[in-house]
Amino acid sequence: MAESARSDILARLRASSSPATKEQIEQELVALGFAGAAALPAADHCIAFMANVLANRGSVELAADRAEAVRVVGRYLYNRFRTHKLVAGNDPRIAAMPWRDAGVLPRFGAAENGDSAALSYARLGVAETGAIVTWTGRANPGRNNLLPEDHLVLVNREDVVANLEDAWRRIRQDLPAGSWPRGITFTAGPSSTADVEAQLVMGAHGPRRWHVILVGATPTEALAEARALSGADAT
Amino acid sequence: MENQKPKRRRTRPRRDVALMVTCLADLMRPSVGFAAVRLLERAGCRVTVPERQTCCGQPAYNNGDVNAAVPVARAVIEMFEPYDYVVIPSGSCAGMLSRHYPALFEGEWRDRALALAAKTWELTRFLTEVAPLPPPKRPPLDATVTYHDGCAGLREQDIKQQPRQLLLQQCGVDVSELSQTEVCCGFGGTFCTKMPALSTKMADDKLNSAVATGANILLGGDLGCLLHLAGRARRRGLELEVRHVAEILAGTPPGPGIGDPNG
Amino acid sequence: MKQTSHAFMQHAEAALADAGKAQRRDLLGLFMPLARDAATARYGDFEALRAHLKRVRTHTTNHLDHYLARFEEASLRNGNQVHFAATPEQLNNTVLSICQAHGARRVAKGKSMVTEETALNEQLLKAGLEVIETDLGEYIIQQAGETPSHIVGPALHKSLPEIRRLFLDRHKLGERSLEQVEDIVAEARSILREQFLQADVGVIGANALIAENGATMLVTNEGNGDLCANLPPVLIVCTTLERILPRAEDAMALQRLLVRSATGQAQTCYTSFYSGPQRDDDVDGPLETHIILLDNKRTDILASDYSEILDCIRCGACLNHCPIYVGVGGHAYGWVYPGPMGSILTPLLSSLEQSNALPNACTSCGRCAEVCPANIPLPDLLRDLRQEENQRQLNSPRLRRGLRVHAWFLRHPALYRRLGAWTMSVLGLLGRRRGALRRLPFAAGWTGTRDFPAPEGGTFMQQYRNRARGGRRRG
Numbered sequence: 011m012a013e014s015a016r017s018d019i020l021a022r023l024r025a026s027s028s029p030a031t032k033e034q035i036e037q038e039l040v041a042l043g044f045a046g047a048a049a050l051p052a053a054d055h056c057i058a059f060m061a062n063v064l065a066n067r068g069s070v071e072l073a074a075d076r077a078e079a080v081r082v083v084g085r086y087l088y089n090r091f092r093t094h095k096l097v098a099g100n101d102p103r104i105a106a107m108p109w110r111d112a113g114v115l116p117r118f119g120a121a122e123n124g125d126s127a128a129l130s131y132a133r134l135g136v137a138e139t140g141a142i143v144t145w146t147g148r149a150n151p152g153r154n155n156l157l158p159e160d161h162l163v164l165v166n167r168e169d170v171v172a173n174l175e176d177a178w179r180r181i182r183q184d185l186p187a188g189s190w191p192r193g194i195t196f197t198a199g200p201s202s203t204a205d206v207e208a209q210l211v212m213g214a215h216g217p218r219r220w221h222v223i224l225v226g227a228t229p230t231e232a233l234a235e236a237r238a239l240s241g242a243d244a245t
Numbered sequence: 246m247e248n249q250k251p252k253r254r255r256t257r258p259r260r261d262v263a264l265m266v267t268c269l270a271d272l273m274r275p276s277v278g279f280a281a282v283r284l285l286e287r288a289g290c291r292v293t294v295p296e297r298q299t300c301c302g303q304p305a306y307n308n309g310d311v312n313a314a315v316p317v318a319r320a321v322i323e324m325f326e327p328y329d330y331v332v333i334p335s336g337s338c339a340g341m342l343s344r345h346y347p348a349l350f351e352g353e354w355r356d357r358a359l360a361l362a363a364k365t366w367e368l369t370r371f372l373t374e375v376a377p378l379p380p381p382k383r384p385p386l387d388a389t390v391t392y393h394d395g396c397a398g399l400r401e402q403d404i405k406q407q408p409r410q411l412l413l414q415q416c417g418v419d420v421s422e423l424s425q426t427e428v429c430c431g432f433g434g435t436f437c438t439k440m441p442a443l444s445t446k447m448a449d450d451k452l453n454s455a456v457a458t459g460a461n462i463l464l465g466g467d468l469g470c471l472l473h474l475a476g477r478a479r480r481r482g483l484e485l486e487v488r489h490v491a492e493i494l495a496g497t498p499p500g501p502g503i504g505d506p507n508g
Numbered sequence: 509m510k511q512t513s514h515a516f517m518q519h520a521e522a523a524l525a526d527a528g529k530a531q532r533r534d535l536l537g538l539f540m541p542l543a544r545d546a547a548t549a550r551y552g553d554f555e556a557l558r559a560h561l562k563r564v565r566t567h568t569t570n571h572l573d574h575y576l577a578r579f580e581e582a583s584l585r586n587g588n589q590v591h592f593a594a595t596p597e598q599l600n601n602t603v604l605s606i607c608q609a610h611g612a613r614r615v616a617k618g619k620s621m622v623t624e625e626t627a628l629n630e631q632l633l634k635a636g637l638e639v640i641e642t643d644l645g646e647y648i649i650q651q652a653g654e655t656p657s658h659i660v661g662p663a664l665h666k667s668l669p670e671i672r673r674l675f676l677d678r679h680k681l682g683e684r685s686l687e688q689v690e691d692i693v694a695e696a697r698s699i700l701r702e703q704f705l706q707a708d709v710g711v712i713g714a715n716a717l718i719a720e721n722g723a724t725m726l727v728t729n730e731g732n733g734d735l736c737a738n739l740p741p742v743l744i745v746c747t748t749l750e751r752i753l754p755r756a757e758d759a760m761a762l763q764r765l766l767v768r769s770a771t772g773q774a775q776t777c778y779t780s781f782y783s784g785p786q787r788d789d790d791v792d793g794p795l796e797t798h799i800i801l802l803d804n805k806r807t808d809i810l811a812s813d814y815s816e817i818l819d820c821i822r823c824g825a826c827l828n829h830c831p832i833y834v835g836v837g838g839h840a841y842g843w844v845y846p847g848p849m850g851s852i853l854t855p856l857l858s859s860l861e862q863s864n865a866l867p868n869a870c871t872s873c874g875r876c877a878e879v880c881p882a883n884i885p886l887p888d889l890l891r892d893l894r895q896e897e898n899q900r901q902l903n904s905p906r907l908r909r910g911l912r913v914h915a916w917f918l919r920h921p922a923l924y925r926r927l928g929a930w931t932m933s934v935l936g937l938l939g940r941r942r943g944a945l946r947r948l949p950f951a952a953g954w955t956g957t958r959d960f961p962a963p964e965g966g967t968f969m970q971q972y973r974n975r976a977r978g979g980r981r982r983g
Contacts, residue, residue, distance in 0.1 A: 015803070016592035019749070022807035023573040035571050039754050042567060045560045045761035048774060049552040062774065120791050123705055139775035147789040152738035155778075156731050174760040181756075190586070190721060190783055192793050193737070199777040201731040203693060205645035205661055207668050208536060211693040214644060215700060216731035216778075266968050272932050273961065275968035282972075294972055297921040305911045307872060309894030309903070313915030320919060348888075396873035425538070429831045433871025435907070438953030440517065440869065442524050443835045445957040450534075476958035479944045504961030506943035 047138045047173030051239045055137040056228060059170045060236035062140025066199035067212065068220040070236065072228045076107045079164055079225050084112030086221060087127055090160060097121045097158065098129040101149035104164075120151040121158050128158040133184065135170035135224075136177050141198035142222065143177060145191040152193050161200070161217035167226030260376055262290040263328035265321075265342075267335045268300035269468040270489075274503065277468060280495035281334045281368055288376040290332075295324050301341040307434050311349065318346050319354065322361050330375070331365045334491050335467050336398020339367040344401050367398055368491060369407040369466055378415060383496055385417025391460035392420045392490070393451060393474065395467035396429050408466055408490050415494050421458040423451065432473040448477040455485060462502075464490045475503035509627050509655055512842035513854055513863035519840035520869070529665060529837065536664060537834030543772030544825055544879065551768060561765055562883045564758050565819045568719075569810065575719040575752045576801075582722025583799055586784035591800045596626035599802045603628060603711065603744055604635055606798055610742055612637065612708035618726070618733030619643035620713030621659055621822060622746045622802055624844045625857065628711070640703045642732040644696050651678045657838030659845065660770050660824035665837055668692070700732070710736035710794065714747040715766065715821070716759040717799075723781040724799065725759045727766060731778050743794040745782070748802045750810075750818040756781065762821055765881035769823040809856050814889055817852045819882040826876035826886060832869045841866060848876040848886040855893055864902045867893035929967045936965030 030038075050058040060070045071086070073079035087094050096116045098104045109116055121128045130150045132142035142163050146152040155161060171177050174196075181194065201216030212218050262285050270277040278294075285292045302317030321342065325331045333339045343362040350358050372378055390412065398404035412418045431437060431447025438444075451474060455463045463478075463485055465471045475487035486502035493499075501507055512519070524530060548554040568575055583590050593599035599622075607615060615637055617623065629650075632639045641650040645662035649655065652674055656662030663671070672686045675695055686692055712733045714724035724745050726733045737743055753759050759781075767773050786793045809818055827833045827847030838846035843863070845853045851866035867890045876886045897903050898911075917924040939945045939962025948955045 015594040015598055018594060019592050019801075019803050019807060020573060020576065022803075023576060023749070023810070026807065026811040027573040028570040030571060030574075032574070035574055038567055042560075042563055044757045045557055045764065046553060048550065048764065065774075066777070123701065136775075141775050141779070146738075146793060147787070148791055151790070151792045152734070153792050156735050156738060174764070175757050178756050178760065190723075192783060192785070192787050192790055194723075194781040195734065196775060196779040197777065198773075198775040198779070199729075201729070202777055203644045203730045204771070205643070205648065205663055205730075206666075206671055206689045206692050208539070208661065208664060209689045211690050213697065214693060214730035214732070215642070215697055215704070215735055271968040272928050273963045275964055275966060275971055278968035278972065294969070296969065296973070298969075299918040299921050299924050302915065302918065305915045307891060307894070308907065308911055309891065309896070309898035310908070310911045310915070311895055313911055317915055317918045396871070396875070400874040400878055427875065429871045429873035429875070431831065431871065433873065436868075436871045438951070440520060440832075441953050441956050442521050443832065444871075446524060446530075446835055447831055448958070472961050473958065475961050476944065476954070479942075479959035479961070480946075480957060500964070501943055504944040504959055507940060 058137040061239040064240035099150040121154040128154040132165040135165040138173040141196040146193040156216040160219040261329040265333040277489045280491040334368040340397040340401035373407040393465040516865035520836040523836040540828035547768035547772035578719040600631040616707035618712035618736045704735040707740040709742045710740040723783040769825040769881040932963040
C-alpha cells in the first residue's frame with residue numbers, strides 16, 4: 011500500500027512539475043538568493059543580540075572571560091536556588107572551566123526531570139532574533155535545553171553573528187558534510203505559552219527562565235544600551 | 246451603437262472625462278452623480294455621461310456567475326473606449342474595472358480591458374492625483390465628520406489620504422477617525438443578505454465607533470457601504486447623517502442624508 | 509472529526525448570539541493585528557521578504573518532484589524511515605502500525621494540524637492507545653472534547669473560568685484554586701511532564717521539510733514539540749508534501765514570515781531542525797524516527813487553479829484579520845481549518861457540496877490577502893470557488909436566477925432604465941415620509957435588521973437627460 015502511494019504521488023508530481031534538468035533547477039535556485047534579515051536594533055552585533063535576548067524575556071549578564079563566567083553562574087545559582095548544583099553536557103569548553111573557584115558542582119551528562127539548572131555552551135548567538143544555537147550530542151544533550159527549571163547559556167562574543175543566514179553559514183562551516191547532528195535548535199527565550207486567555211506565561215513545559223551570559227570583553231555600557239533598546243529597563 | 250467619439254475636441258487644457266455613475270447612485274442617490282459632475286467640471290474637465298451605462302457587473306462576478314459578468318464587462322469596455330478618463334464615485338466599481346475586468350479575458354479583450362483599467366479612476370483619487378480642484382470659495386463646514394474607508398477603495402485603489410485631503414482643502418474639515426478604520430463594515434454586496442446577523446454586527450461595530458468619535462456626519466466613498474450603514478443607523482435610531490463624500494465636497498445645498506426624512 | 513461545514517450559517521448565528529464569547533473574539537481581533545503590524549514594521553521591508561518566499565515557493569512547487577525525491581533521499585540517509593500516505597486513513601494506519609510494532613501504549617503529541625485533518629487521535633484511541641496532546645491549547649480542548657477554534661491558538665475561545673472548571677473536573681487533584689492563568693499553566697506542566705517522560709512514541713508535525721539535508725523544521729514556543737522529539741524512544745513526524753523547501757535558509761525565511769505573522773515575535777522560543785534517530789555522539793533522543801508524507805488531494809490541488817493555497821504556512825494571520833472569522837469564531841466552520849484559508853482548504857480537501865457556505869462567508873474585503881505572508885490571493889480563490897459553486901449549481905436557485913435576470917437587464921439599458929426608474933419612484937414615494945422603509949418584500953435579508961434607505965426619486969440618468977435636453981448634447 012505504502013509503496014503504491016509513493017509511486018502514485020511521485021508520478022502525479024512529475025506530471026504537474028515543470029521539466030528541467032538538475033543543473034537548471036540548481037541554477038534557478040542559486041539565482042533566487044537568500045532573504046534579507048530583519049533590521050537590527052543596534053549596529054553592534056553584541057548589543058543587538060543582548061537587546062533581542064531581553065526582548066525575548068531572557069536575562070543577560072556579562073563575563074569578561076571564562077573565569078568570570080564561573081563566578082557569574084555560581085552567583086546566579088545561589089541567588090535562584092541557594093545551591094551550587096548544575097547539570098551540563100560533556101562540552102570540553104565547559105569541562106575546562108575552573109568551577110571549583112566558585113564552588114559550583116557541575117554534573118556532566120544529560121539533564122533529568124527535577125534538575126533545577128542546566129548550562130549549555132552555545133555554538134552561536136544570532137543578533138537578528140536574540141537566539142542561541144545548540145545542537146544535540148554529548149556536548150549538549152537535547153533534553154538539557156528542555157527539562158530544567160532554568161536554562162543558562164554561555165555564548166562567546168565572537169560567536170555572535172548578525173543574522174539567520176550567517177548562522178547557517180557558520181553551521182555549515184562547523185559541521186562537515188555527513189556529520190550533521192540529530193537536532194539543531196535555535197532557542198530564543200524561556201519556554202512560554204499564550205494559550206490561556208492570550209496571556210503570556212513563562213515555563214509552559216520547559217525552562218521558566220533563560221539566562222544568557224555573553225563571554226568576552228564587553229563594556230557594561232553595552233548592556234545598559236541593550237536594556238534601553240529592548241525597553242527592559244526594569245531589570 | 247449610439248456611442249461615438251465625442252465630436253468636439255477642444256484644443257486643451259480640458260480633459261475628456263466619462264463619468265460612470267454606478268448603478269447605486271443612478272437608482273438610489275442621483276445627487277451623488279450630480280455632485281461628481283459638478284466636481285469634475287470645477288476641476289476643468291469636460292464631462293460626458295454615456296447613456297447606455299448600467300452597472301459594472303459586480304453582483305454576478307462576485308457571486309461566481311462569470312458567464313453573466315463577461316458580456317456586461319464587454320459592454321462597459323466598449324462604451325468607455327472613446328474617452329481619456331473614466332471616473333467613478335466608488336472604489337469598489339473602480340476596482341472592478343481596473344483590477345477584475347482584465348482577469349476576465351484573454352487575448353484582444355484582455356488588452357482592451359487593460360487599456361480601460363489604465364484610465365479608470367475613483368473620483369477622490371482623480372481629483373487629487375490627476376485633476377486637482379481649485380481652492381474653494383466657501384466657508385469651512387461646521388460639522389464633525391468621520392470617514393469610512395470602503396475596502397475595495399482602500400486595498401485595490403490605494404485610497405486613504407485622498408478623501409481626507411480633499412475634505413481638508415475644500416471644506417476645512419479634519420476627519421475624526423474611526424477606531425478600526427481598515428476593518429470591513431459588513432456590506433460586501435450580497436454578503437449582507439447572505440449573513441445578515443454578522444453583517445449587522447459589523448455595521449454596529451462601525452456605527453458605534455462613528456458615534457464614539459463624536460461625529461454628526463459619517464462619510465464614505467462607496468454607496469453600498471453607506472446604504473448598509475445608513476439603513477442600520479436608521480433602524481437603531483442613531484442621530485448620524487450618512488453621506489457620500491462627493492456630496493459634501495461639491496457643496497451643493499444638501500438634501501437629507503441617506504435614509505433621512507425629507508425636510 | 510465529523511465535518512459539519514454545511515451548517516456554517518446556523519453555527520454562525522448561534523455563535524453571534526453568545527455575547528460573552530463574541531466579545532472575547534472581538535478583543536483578539538483587535539490585538540492580534542496590532543502585534544502582527546508592530547512585528548512586521550520592526551522587520552523592515554516585509555514586502556520584499558514576502559516576495560522572496562513567494563519566488564522560492566513557486567520554484568519549489570514547479571519542481572516538487574525533484575525536491576521531494578531529494579528530501580526522501582536525504583532523510584533516508586539520515587536514518588529515518590520515510591512513508592508516503594495518499595489518504596488520511598493511510599497516514600493513521602501507518603502511525604498505528606508503528607505504535608503496534610513497538611508495543612506502544614502511550615503516545616505524546618505535539619501540535620499538528622495534519623493529524624487534526626486525518627483525525628489520528630480517534631483512530632489511535634479506538635485501537636486502545638493512550639493519546640495525549642501536549643500543546644497547552646490542544647491539551648485543553650482535548651480534555652474538553654472539543655476541536656481547535658484557531659490553527660495557532662486552539663483554545664483561545666475558552667475563558668479562564670471555563671478552563672478552571674475543566675481542570676478541576678478532569679484532574680481530580682483535590683483542593684486547589686487555579687485562580688490565575690499561571691496556576692493553570694503550572695498544573696498542565698506538571699501533568700504533561702509525566703506524559704513526556706512515560707510516552708512510548710512522540711508524534712509531531714513540521715513547519716518545513718528541507719530538501720538539501722532531509723531535516724524537518726519545528727517551530728514552537730512551549731517546547732512541547734521538542735520534548736516529544738527528544739524524550740520518547742520513537743518519533744513520528746506527520747507532515748505533507750507542500751512543506752518542502754530547498755535549503756535551510758529558505759526555512760529561515762519562512763520562519764521569519766510565519767512567526768511575525770502569527771504571534772508578532774522575531775523568532776519563537778524554539779526553532780528546531782530534526783534529522784533522524786540517535787547518532788553515535790548522542791546520549792538522548794529517539795532510537796527510531798519516521799516521517800510520514802501525506803498527500804490527501806494535495807497533488808490534485810497542485811495541478812488545479814487553486815495551487816497557491818498550498819503556499820499557506822499556517823500562521824493564522826488571515827483568521828485574525830478576517831471579520832467573518834472574528835465575528836463567528838473557528839468552530840462555526842465545522843472542520844479543521846477555519847477562516848479564509850480554511851474556507852478554501854475545506855472544500856478542496858473534502859467537497860464543495862459539503863462546504864459551499866464557506867466561500868460565501870466573505871465580504872471580499874481583501875484584508876486577508878493584504879497580510880498573508882505567503883502572498884496567497886485568498887479572496888480571488890474564494891471567488892473562484894463561488895464560480896465553481898455557481899457552475900455546478902450548488903448555490904441557491906433563487907440567487908442564480910436573480911443574477912441571470914439582473915445581468916440580462918444590464919445588457920438592455922433601455923428596459924433597465926425604465927424598470928429602474930419606475931421601481932425607484934415607487935420606493936421613493938413609499939419611503940418619502942420616513943426617508944427609509946422598514947420592510948420590503950423579497951428583501952427580508954436586508955430589512956430584518958436594517959431599514960432600506962428610500963431612493964431620492966427619479967434616476968440620475970433620467971434627471972441628467974432632462975437637464976441636458978435643450979442644452980448641450982451628451983454621450
